[in-house]
Amino acid sequence: MSAIAESTVGAALATPHTQVGAPIIRITALRKSYGDNEVLKGIDLDVKRGEVIAIIGKSGSGKSTLLRCINGLEVFQEGSLTVDGKPLLYESAMAMRELRQRVGMIFQSFNLFPHLSVGRNVMLAPQLVKKKGSAENATRARQLLERVGLAEKFDAMPDQLSGGQQQRVAIARALAMDPAVMLCDEITSALDPELVGEVLRVVESLANEGMTLLMVTHEMNFARKVADRVIFMHQGRVHEMGSPEALFGQPRTAELKQFLSSLHD
Amino acid sequence: MIEFTLWDIVRNLALAARWTVVLSLIAFVGGGLVGLLLLVLRLSGRAPVNRVIGAYVQLFQGTPLLMQLFLLYFGIALFGIDTSAWMAAGVALTLYASAYLAEIWRGCVEAIPRGQWEASKSLALSFGQQLRHIILPQALRIAVPPTVGFLVQVIKGTALASVIGFVELTKAGGMIANVTYEPLLVYGCVALMYFVLCFPVSLYARTLERKLHVGHR
Ligand SMILES: Nc1ncnc2c1ncn2[C@@H]1O[C@H](COP(=O)(O)OP(=O)(O)OP(=O)(O)O)[C@@H](O)[C@H]1O
Numbered sequence: 510m511s512a513i514a515e516s517t518v519g520a521a522l523a524t525p526h527t528q529v530g531a532p533i534i535r536i537t538a539l540r541k542s543y544g545d546n547e548v549l550k551g552i553d554l555d556v557k558r559g560e561v562i563a564i565i566g567k568s569g570s571g572k573s574t575l576l577r578c579i580n581g582l583e584v585f586q587e588g589s590l591t592v593d594g595k596p597l598l599y600e601s602a603m604a605m606r607e608l609r610q611r612v613g614m615i616f617q618s619f620n621l622f623p624h625l626s627v628g629r630n631v632m633l634a635p636q637l638v639k640k641k642g643s644a645e646n647a648t649r650a651r652q653l654l655e656r657v658g659l660a661e662k663f664d665a666m667p668d669q670l671s672g673g674q675q676q677r678v679a680i681a682r683a684l685a686m687d688p689a690v691m692l693c694d695e696i697t698s699a700l701d702p703e704l705v706g707e708v709l710r711v712v713e714s715l716a717n718e719g720m721t722l723l724m725v726t727h728e729m730n731f732a733r734k735v736a737d738r739v740i741f742m743h744q745g746r747v748h749e750m751g752s753p754e755a756l757f758g759q760p761r762t763a764e765l766k767q768f769l770s771s772l773h774d
Numbered sequence: 775m776i777e778f779t780l781w782d783i784v785r786n787l788a789l790a791a792r793w794t795v796v797l798s799l800i801a802f803v804g805g806g807l808v809g810l811l812l813l814v815l816r817l818s819g820r821a822p823v824n825r826v827i828g829a830y831v832q833l834f835q836g837t838p839l840l841m842q843l844f845l846l847y848f849g850i851a852l853f854g855i856d857t858s859a860w861m862a863a864g865v866a867l868t869l870y871a872s873a874y875l876a877e878i879w880r881g882c883v884e885a886i887p888r889g890q891w892e893a894s895k896s897l898a899l900s901f902g903q904q905l906r907h908i909i910l911p912q913a914l915r916i917a918v919p920p921t922v923g924f925l926v927q928v929i930k931g932t933a934l935a936s937v938i939g940f941v942e943l944t945k946a947g948g949m950i951a952n953v954t955y956e957p958l959l960v961y962g963c964v965a966l967m968y969f970v971l972c973f974p975v976s977l978y979a980r981t982l983e984r985k986l987h988v989g990h991r
């Protein structure tokens with residue numbers, strides 16, 4: 510019992526610069542196009558520290574693009590974006606790297622580095638980017654792997670793990686950079702149904718410990734249970750936004766009603 | 775007339791084969807370094823840089839190595855630089871190999887899933903760190919067979935340097951055949967020596983490939 514308590518303390522989440530309850534992500538009038546195709550048509554969104562936000566919407570509504578703008582994987586043309594006090598400045602590679610250190614991202618396809626062991630996957634970025642000493646880095650990596658229930662996989666290679674295990678390693682890898690915010694893009698969509706739960710439990714534990722989370726998800730039950738706020742995106746806009754009870758209980762717009770009813774088919 | 779024993783033939787060919795080896799090494803090392811530079815420029819580069827490198831690659835892939843050797847040999851002299859067959863052959867083979875290797879390696883890098891770039895970028899790795907720690911190690915694994923295949927081509931390609939008077943294995947073979955009047959025997963020996971040079975390279979590649987794969991298990 511005490512060992513578990515200790516390890517949880519050891520793998521505690523980092524404290525962001527932003528105060529609890531203050532906006533940790535500020536997105537203002539963000540517009541993004543691919544060529545002539547405008548995909549995000551003016552997004553305004555403030556996310557408070559510790560808030561858990563679920564983003565739902567039809568395929569092609571711009572959910573992934575919005576997430577990917579937040580850590581600069583996609584370049585947007587208009588608007589501004591700040592994460593934990595770090596503004597997004599494309600011109601400065603330094604500023605981009607500063608910002609990305611504040612933002613962890615988990616992908617649908619895990620994207621573990623297949624040529625590195627699980628432990629090295631987790632330790633690589635802290636070593637290279639944060640210049641963390643190897644002993645401290647290894648200790649932290651072990652704690653984080655323990656946190657996601659994979660302490661014994663430190664020396665395994667990614668292709669020896671199940672999808673659910675790989676995704677949990679990906680979460681530990683992102684946490685190792687002590688992000689202020691985590692972005693999750695349909696992180697259980699590539700998993701067999703029986704493996705979804707183990708990943709969602711890890712995400713839920715992060716939410717409970719005050720991590721700021723933005724997750725694109727098709728798991729409506731999970732969104733209802735964990736999210737503080739649900740955003741329904743439609744054709745590149747935040748079409749409707751509110752508490753899970755309000756959004757799922759009393760959808761106001763026809764588009765959301767239609768979207769929700771399409772899920773039951 | 776001097777009598778040539780088989781031993782004399784083999785010994786003289788073996789001496790000339792040293793220059794084939796040296797020329798091949800120059801092409802490997804020079805071509806590898808320039809090719810790597812071109813690859814990195816192309817991966818980090820903006821559109822104009824890419825177009826220039828693309829044209830360079832096309833130029834060397836689209837013309838015979840023989841012409842490249844001629845043009846360099848006579849072309850450098852035009853600038854008043856005193857060219858030896860040595861320098862011309864070394865430079866020509868280096869450029870030729872660099873163009874091919876840059877293209878082969880680009881294909882290998884492009885075979886790495888986009889998610890690897892994105893995940894490493896999200897972790898705040900710099901471009902150089904992404905290449906060094908994530909992309910190139912994975913590309914290397916798939917690059918071994920085509921790279922070695924090409925290196926074997928280069929070893930055989932050095933034979934063309936004989937046309938600008940560079941005395942390597944092929945040229946020496948020609949000279950010896952002329953004095954011994956035993957072309958079949960001499961060229962047979964020449965072919966055998968090329969084989970002796972190329973075969974271990976292929977063999978080593980197979981071991982290397984296996985080793986790289988084992989490392990990932
Ligand atoms: N790299 C790209 N180049 C051009 N168009 C793109 C690109 N990526 C996305 N798009 C377009 O942008 C729009 C929004 O895509 P996005 O991936 O954000 O949707 P999504 O809401 O995440 O959908 P899904 O639920 O299918 O993941 C789509 O119309 C898509 O075709």
Ligand SMILES: [Mg+2]
Nearest residue numbers: 572573574694
């Ligand atoms: Mg998407």
